[in-house]
Amino acid sequence: MPDILESVEDRVAIITLNRPESLNALSEEIRVGMRDAITKYGHDNSIGCIVVTGNGRGFCAGGDVKTMAGRSARVFEERAEQIRNSNNIALLMNNVPKPIIGMINGVAVGAGLSMACACDIRIAATSARFGSGFIKIGLSGDWGGTWTVTRLIGTAKAREMFFTGDIIDAEEALRIGLVNKVVADAELRHTTMELARRIASMSPIALGYTKKNLSAAETGSFEASIELEAVHQARCSQTEDHREAVAAFKEKRKPVFQGR
Secondary structure, eight states: OOSEEEEEETTEEEEEEOOGGGTTOBOHHHHHHHHHHHHHHHTOTTOOEEEEEESTTEEEOOBOGGGHHHHHTSOHHHHHHHHHHHHHHHHHHHHSSSOEEEEEOSEEETHHHHHHHHSSEEEEETTOEEEOOGGGGTOOOOTTHHHHHHHHHOHHHHHHHHHHOOOEEHHHHHHTTSOSEEEOGGGHHHHHHHHHHHHHTSOHHHHHHHHHHHHHHTTSOHHHHHHHHHHHHHHHHTSHHHHHHHHHHHHTSOOOOOOO
16 A cells, blocks of 8 residues: 555545554655645645545654664765755645645654644644654654744743653643644544535635735734735735625625636
């Protein structure tokens, strides 16, 4: 079986990490598959939303510790470039114009935590567990986790998570703002896909510019955000999708967006 699975339902692309025997620890096939799938679906006009999840009891247990000895033996420059290439997947998730939902079905540790936090929205099962994990194996963190986690939960809690490597449960993750919602394991897929379909039914162009606005707001000034909003709003106002929405409002029907 391949280490990553892909499917499409109702304009929602589902990317599933598929190494359940290792709690979906990262393999090179997963890294390449994630990069290719996010690139493909992130720019596909027939896709409105992307869901990332894991097969089995884990979302992603992070890097495969069993293979780390061989990787750490490489020369410094080669190892740094390898990590950059892996980290660029999180950057890609942030930059593509499609909203990405993390369907967190189990443990999300190390790079798995960082992957979850690179998603725009996180829906967690009650069985989900979260932790940085890096410090416990003598590492400092990758996949952008120190950046995304800090912005999600604040400096104090992020430092606590990364300095201790402690695992927190889904309810604590919800309390501190790491995830958007916690649902029973049996309801996870239904709840996630229901939200994904709602988002996917919106205008793809407007979704893309909205994601750009929100990403810029994390680090930019108020003035810069207002200027970006003006440009993006003007662009969206000239689309066929906007004209369709106005017509649908007048006709009291649901708009049908085409991404034009």
